[in-house]
Amino acid sequence: MREGLIPAVLGTVVSASGAALLSSKYKLAATGILGFGLAHLVLGAIDLVEHR
Template sequence: MREGLVPTVLGTAVTASGVALRGKFPAVGWGVVGFGLAHIVLGAIDLVEHRK
């Protein structure tokens, strides 16, 4: 499995959860979205950095 793939997929799931939370708890939802987006960015950096 490529390095960086797990954080990217996890970040996608966390971001989707945050978007779902925005309706009921807007502040918490946006915080979760930001946390998920950070995982996506860091995972993408790992994916690009460790290309063969």
């Protein structure tokens, strides 16, 4: 399995769940979840590109 694939997939799932929660009354928590997901997505993408 390629290095960085798991964080990229995890970041996608967490970002999607954070984006789905943005319409709820917990906007601050949803923004934090979205931010953590995007951070995982970016770091996983960096690993994927770096270890090509």
